[in-house]
Amino acid sequence: MITLGIDTATDRCTVAVRAGMLEAERHLDGARGHATNILSLIDDACKAVGVTIGAVERIIVADGPGSFTGLRVGAAVAKALAWRREIDWHTAPSLLGRARRRVPPGGGVVLALADALRGELYAGRWEFAGNGVEGRDGFPRTVLPRDLAALIPVDVVVGPVPAALRAEIEAITGSGVIDGEPAMADARALIGLLDLADVTTRVSDIDNWEPIYGRPAEAQAVWERKHGRPLPTPPGIAR
Template sequence: MTAVLLAIDTATEQCSVALRYQDQVFQRAAITPREHSQRVLGFVEEVLAEAGIGLATVDGIVCGYGPGSFTGVRIGVAISQGLAFSHNLPVYPVSTLAALAQQAIRCHAANTIVSAIDARMQEVYVASYQNQNGVAQAMMDAKMAGLSPLTEQPWWPATGQAIVGAGTGWQAYGEQLDPQQQVNILADVTLPLAADMLTLAAQVKPVAAEKLEPLYVRNEVTWKKLPGR
């Protein structure tokens, strides 16, 4: 029997919840950057009600644990921990960048994807993925990158296939990140969705609620302490 999983993501401007029950996916999503804490539990109640089940039927929580807005990531992690604690459920931490790549695969059958989320401060969170049997597989760990051509970075995917760009980082800084326009930037894949995190959960090792930690990707130069601090 397929596990009943509840996915939650508040790491970006979009608040997203999805429930997989009996091979169906029930989902809610809204761009509410300052209302995640007010909206997310309502979305949870709505998808459970639509499926006709209670939280006691859920087998695990899938959490979008970053990278993204520090506040948004913390909200998602805290809500996921609270729900998991209440019913002694395992938590499956899924990257928001991986969820973007999975969305690109689902919507466009993309093969090589570079996900980029706007990190503000003239930087982006970025990672690359490969489509392996319909599932996004990471080719590198998430990084913080400045607004310079990503295609010139040593980690850039070496492939003969077309590379697509997914996420708000490409939407905001496409010209700086890809001045030679080598990347097919997807206009309709900008923010991660919890529904795609359900697909990725099968590849993630679950953790106990108290072991769940946010994924903060920091630029080590930016965050280095100044002398005397």
């Protein structure tokens, strides 16, 4: 089966294509380039494994939480590729894909974090054992650094996290934060979640599916502070 993975939840736009034993990933850093470059990245990844975009039979999309605009770009492209086609469509949290990249040999508990702005974090804690994942209920969630005390002990903490919060996070979790390239989103890891048992969510009503944004867009938060009243909250956003 030819599978396309799309993760646009962070500043990195990453896509991957798996065709049999062949797999290719392409990415671009910089949130402002997601919309203009994602299709060319997909096309390049398809060519690397010898297929075309039209041959894709299955799609897995990172459903958030993360960048409001980035998630909408990924969702729109995935929906367009699936339009009027029999596509097997799945979603999974970007944090879960990043957590799987850093699972210790033999399994373990991984805490994956991302910057949620305003001094907060997106957090997901999962235990990987054999061919499955435990601890998925209620994750990911938006937390303050002090809230991480309720999520320990863990074997691994993977970022990236804001530099201003790093020392506090490491003190609370008792673990160094994996940062830099090893912590970045990789759509190959998202595709790899399909190899695990009951980890992804299959979507049947693709037209009405929306990402889990996690919180209002920053522009909305600025508007609400300026005007002193809330705007309507779209689906997938926690207040």
